[in-house]
Amino acid sequence: MTDTIEYVVTPAVIVVGIGGYLDAVVFTDPSQAPEWLPLAWWTLAYTIFVVINVLGVELTLRFGLIVTGLAAAVLVVFYAATLATGSFDTELLYNIPADEGRPLEAFRTAGSASFRPSRSPSGFTWQSSNCHWQQRNPMTSFATCHGPCCWASSRC
Structure with missing residues (x-):
């Protein structure tokens, strides 16, 4: 356009x-x-x-x-x-030993999303509103709440 x-x-x-x-x-x-x-x-x-x-x-x-x-x-x-x-x-290609590394949580910053949206303030807001919309929408209303919105909101 x-x-x-x-x-x-x-x-x-x-x-x-x-x-x-x-x-x-x-x-x-x-x-x-x-x-x-x-x-x-x-x-x-x-x-x-x-x-x-x-x-x-x-x-x-x-x-x-x-x-x-x-x-x-x-x-x-x-x-x-x-x-x-x-x-x-070619021997120098492998001269750095592998380390254990850090867990994935160590790389996350305060505002970034995590696996569980309830751990992120923005994720909680979005997931809560999404869950609320799913409950009100006749095309997606289920007897039980499925998916990440259950982690973010106790209303589901």
């Missing part, structure tokens, strides 16, 4: 405005302009916009290709230098 507005409707409005301005510039009285002339102005302006857009896309893609090529060249130089100096050693 937004692309339609951006690429179709907006240029159409601009083209109509350009046609009106060109009629006013060419003719002192716009009512003297032939009936076909606005269509000619619109076609000309749209053609100019399409050409500018195509050239802009071409330039953007060419620049992106150049940057990608430079990045690949830097990687090739880095890999070649690593292999040439003998810095690459």
Whole structure:
């Protein structure tokens, strides 16, 4: 929807405005302009916009290709230098011992959701309202409450 507005409707409005301005510039009285002339102005302006857009896309893609090529060249130089100096050693791939790690709870922050929504204030609010909606909705009303809303609310 937004692309339609951006690429179709907006240029159409601009083209109509350009046609009106060109009629006013060419003719002192716009009512003297032939009936076909606005269509000619619109076609000309749209053609100019399409050409500018195509050239802009071409330039953007060419620049992106150049940057990608430079990045690949830097990687090739880095890999070649690593292999040439003998810095690459397959034994170093496994020289970091595995540790026990931390439990998943250690990575959670105060406001993040957890497995049980009742442990998060925002999860509790959302799940409570969702459970309330499920109880009132005839399409999802069940004799018993199923799912995470049972963890978040005692009303289920």
